[in-house]
Amino acid sequence: MDQINLRFLFYGYSAAWLIVIAYVILLVRRGQKMDKELTRLKNLVDERKN
Amino acid sequence: MREKTVYTLGLIGSLILLYNLFTVFMVLPDEAMQGAIYRILFIHVPAAFAAWILYTVALVGSVMFLVKKDFAYDSMATSCIEVATMFTLVNLVTGSIWGRVMWGIWWAWDVRLTSQLICFLLYLGYLLLRPAVNEPTQRATMSAILSIFAFVDIPIVFMAIRWHDARTQHPAPVLETGGLAPEFKGPFWLGVLSFILISGAMVLVRLHQENTRREMDSVRREVHAL
Amino acid sequence: MNYGLSAAWSIAWKDLRTELRTKESLNAAVSFSLVVLVLFSFAFDLGREELRSIAGGLLWMVFLFASALIVNRGFSRELPNDCLDVLVASPVPGWSIFLGKAIAGFVLIMMVELISLPVFGIFYNIHWDGAFWMIVFVAAIATWGIAVVGSVFSAVTVNVRLRELMLPVILYPILIPLLLGAMQLTGALLNRESIFGDNNAWLRLLIAFDLIYTSLALFLIDFILVV
Numbered sequence: 001m002d003q004i005n006l007r008f009l010f011y012g013y014s015a016a017w018l019i020v021i022a023y024v025i026l027l028v029r030r031g032q033k034m035d036k037e038l039t040r041l042k043n044l045v046d047e048r049k050n
Numbered sequence: 051m052r053e054k055t056v057y058t059l060g061l062i063g064s065l066i067l068l069y070n071l072f073t074v075f076m077v078l079p080d081e082a083m084q085g086a087i088y089r090i091l092f093i094h095v096p097a098a099f100a101a102w103i104l105y106t107v108a109l110v111g112s113v114m115f116l117v118k119k120d121f122a123y124d125s126m127a128t129s130c131i132e133v134a135t136m137f138t139l140v141n142l143v144t145g146s147i148w149g150r151v152m153w154g155i156w157w158a159w160d161v162r163l164t165s166q167l168i169c170f171l172l173y174l175g176y177l178l179l180r181p182a183v184n185e186p187t188q189r190a191t192m193s194a195i196l197s198i199f200a201f202v203d204i205p206i207v208f209m210a211i212r213w214h215d216a217r218t219q220h221p222a223p224v225l226e227t228g229g230l231a232p233e234f235k236g237p238f239w240l241g242v243l244s245f246i247l248i249s250g251a252m253v254l255v256r257l258h259q260e261n262t263r264r265e266m267d268s269v270r271r272e273v274h275a276l
Numbered sequence: 277m278n279y280g281l282s283a284a285w286s287i288a289w290k291d292l293r294t295e296l297r298t299k300e301s302l303n304a305a306v307s308f309s310l311v312v313l314v315l316f317s318f319a320f321d322l323g324r325e326e327l328r329s330i331a332g333g334l335l336w337m338v339f340l341f342a343s344a345l346i347v348n349r350g351f352s353r354e355l356p357n358d359c360l361d362v363l364v365a366s367p368v369p370g371w372s373i374f375l376g377k378a379i380a381g382f383v384l385i386m387m388v389e390l391i392s393l394p395v396f397g398i399f400y401n402i403h404w405d406g407a408f409w410m411i412v413f414v415a416a417i418a419t420w421g422i423a424v425v426g427s428v429f430s431a432v433t434v435n436v437r438l439r440e441l442m443l444p445v446i447l448y449p450i451l452i453p454l455l456l457g458a459m460q461l462t463g464a465l466l467n468r469e470s471i472f473g474d475n476n477a478w479l480r481l482l483i484a485f486d487l488i489y490t491s492l493a494l495f496l497i498d499f500i501l502v503v
Contacts, residue, residue: 002085005084005087006086008087008147008150009087012087012090012093012094012143012148013089013090013093016093016140016143019136019139020136020140023136024252027252027255027256027259030259031255031258031259031262034259034266035262038262038265038266038269041269041270042269044273045269045272045276048273048276116496116499168452171449172446172450175445175449176446178442178445179442179445179446182436182437182438182442184435184437185435191499191500191502192432192433195428195496195499195500198492198496199492200450202489203452206453206484206488207452207453209453210453210456210457211453213478
């Protein structure tokens with residue numbers, strides 16, 4: 001019983017951290033992509049203005 | 051300034067979380083009935099609390115958007131709902147794993163489980179529908195309406211399922227009974243606090259992205275105009 | 277107020293007449309529900325007692341899917357020729373446009389239900405024993421809820437890409453409490469139980485659902501239709 005108990009406790013905590021970490025990675029990557037796109041667009045505007 | 055706030059919130063939240071994990075695993079004794087698995091409580095419930103708080107903030111943001119037509123409120127609502135939905139998933143998954151040990155099954159169609167699952171599905175629908183509208187005002191209006199309807203729906207769902215089958219094996223909720231042993235209370239509320247701080251940092255990051263997206267849209271229009 | 281109501285009525289009447297002329301969504305919904313009823317008979321091989329216990333749920337699944345087809349058309353019917361813009365720009369208040377749409381949806385869904393209910397009785401050997409009209413009564417209360425919530429989401433998702441696919445994603449979960457009540461009451465009626473005694477709570481739930489969402493929709497519709 002205790003063995004199973006501990007194993008599932010481990011699963012529970014790992015699952016929770018995995019979800020949170022996956023979300024944070026998603027968040028960061030999306031942010032980076034957007035920043036890149038924004039600078040690209042801004043450069044485009046500058047180019048066309050000149 | 052914004053980044054500093056994000057890092058401060060995240061850092062304080064994580065430190066409290068680490069300290070709390072130490073207490074939960076090293077100091078607290080096993081619970082008499084459940085053994086070691088009860089420790090899931092310290093992420094299961096804080097995740098739910100953080101999610102509910104964020105859903106409520108999102109509701110306020112949605113109503114404010116409809117009244118003021120200011121896109122900042124729309125961004126706030128979406129950011130909150132996205133983070134909250136993630137925490138609802140954490141809540142569901144940890145609960146399911148706990149149920150596998152205590153009940154021997156992964157899932158029971160119990161009041162709390164079912165209404166939380168429907169809550170998750172509703173807000174998932176919100177997040178799926180949002181990118182399908184291109185025009186910003188329409189998108190924001192639709193999102194606000196969905197958020198209000200979803201929020202109103204949850205209590206009705208809860209009542210309906212409770213009438214349907216009042217039997218529940220879910221442990222008595224902490225808020226209603228206060229039935230938490232005194233030595234668990236400190237770590238429990240610290241856990242809630244750390245989750246709220248961390249989710250606040252996440253919402254701020256997400257909020258910044260919404261602002262970047264709006265800026266991108268305006269720059270795009272400028273590019274087209276040129 | 278009176279003007280708004282009569283405007284709502286004429287919008288509903290207009291929708292019903294166009295629908296009855298082409299019978300586009302009506303035909304689709306009726307034939308869809310008949311097909312699903314037949315499919316269910318293959319999916320579940322049921323004795324009489326088993327059937328009684330799941331008939332309510334079965335019937336409402338059919339009604340729900342069929343009404344999604346009808347509700348979907350509610351506002352998107354006005355999209356060609358920019359009719360929706362004209363409708364919103366007209367002096368008719370927003371709530372009466374919405375009420376008209378909801379009434380039209382309600383009548384159409386009721387039509388589908390009134391056609392498929394006897395067919396259901398024939399296919400599954402139901403002895404109504406006077407329960408038929410009580411089931412119609414319950415269906416009317418539940419259908420009003422479906423029509424109201426469906427019309428709101430139809431209005432909100434008019435401009436959504438892949439609307440037909442997206443609408444159910446949000447519509448079905450919202451309707452869960454309503455469906456739960458309707459299923460309970462229909463099942464009770466098929467078991468010859470009264471819906472007023474022990475099952476009173478479900479009836480109250482349905483009525484409360486209708487009241488809450490009708491008022492919420494009438495209150496919010498002016499924000500939706502400004503487009």
